[in-house]
Amino acid sequence: MATGSTMHTFDVQLADTDRGVYEDYTLRVARHPSETDAYMVTRVLAHGLEHAEGIAFGDGISSTEEPAVIVRDMTGAIMAWIEIGAPDAERLHYGSRLAERTVVYTHRDPAKVMAPWAGKKIHRSDAIRVYSFDPGFIDAAAALIERRNTMTLTVTEQVLYLDLNGTSLTSAIHEHELG
Structure with a gap:
C-alpha cells in the first residue's frame, strides 16, 4: 500500500449473465491520494466487469509497467490489459x-x-x-463510497445494475471502437 493511501473494502456479489460469471468476493482497494473517487469507482467496476481467474489490481497509478487492472494466466502471461480513465496512446x-x-x-x-489517440x-x-457509462452514473456511485462497502453488480444485455451500500443505480455499458 502506498504511503497516504486510504483503504476501502468492497464485499461484492457479481452476476454477469452476459458472460456467465457468478462470484462473491471481497476487494481491498488502496486509493492513492491522487486518485479521485470517480477513478476508484471505475477501477472497481472494471474489476467486476472483467472478473476472471487471475484478475488483480496492477500498479497502474505508480507504475508504467502495469495497467490499473490486469488478468494473468497461470503461467504469468498477460491475458487482459485494462486501463482506467484516459491513458495515452503510448x-x-x-x-x-x-x-x-x-x-x-x-x-x-x-x-x-479517444480524440488524442487519432493518428x-x-x-x-x-x-x-x-x-463508458451513462452520464452522471459514476459520480452518483462515487458519492456513495464509504470505507467499507457492499456492492451487487448485475449485468444483463449490456446494462449494469449496481446496488452500492443500499442504493440502486443503473447504466448502460457503452462500447466504443478505436479502429
Whole structure:
C-alpha cells in the first residue's frame, strides 16, 4: 500500500449473465491520494466487469509497467490489459503488444478520451475497446463510497445494475471502437 493511501473494502456479489460469471468476493482497494473517487469507482467496476481467474489490481497509478487492472494466466502471461480513465496512446500501444486483449473503462466523455489517440501508432487498435457509462452514473456511485462497502453488480444485455451500500443505480455499458 502506498504511503497516504486510504483503504476501502468492497464485499461484492457479481452476476454477469452476459458472460456467465457468478462470484462473491471481497476487494481491498488502496486509493492513492491522487486518485479521485470517480477513478476508484471505475477501477472497481472494471474489476467486476472483467472478473476472471487471475484478475488483480496492477500498479497502474505508480507504475508504467502495469495497467490499473490486469488478468494473468497461470503461467504469468498477460491475458487482459485494462486501463482506467484516459491513458495515452503510448500506454495503449504498450499494453496491446503485451496482452491478448486491451480495454479501457472511462468515467469521462469517451469522445474526448479517444480524440488524442487519432493518428497515433497503437498496436492492434482495431481490437481495443473503450467502455463508458451513462452520464452522471459514476459520480452518483462515487458519492456513495464509504470505507467499507457492499456492492451487487448485475449485468444483463449490456446494462449494469449496481446496488452500492443500499442504493440502486443503473447504466448502460457503452462500447466504443478505436479502429
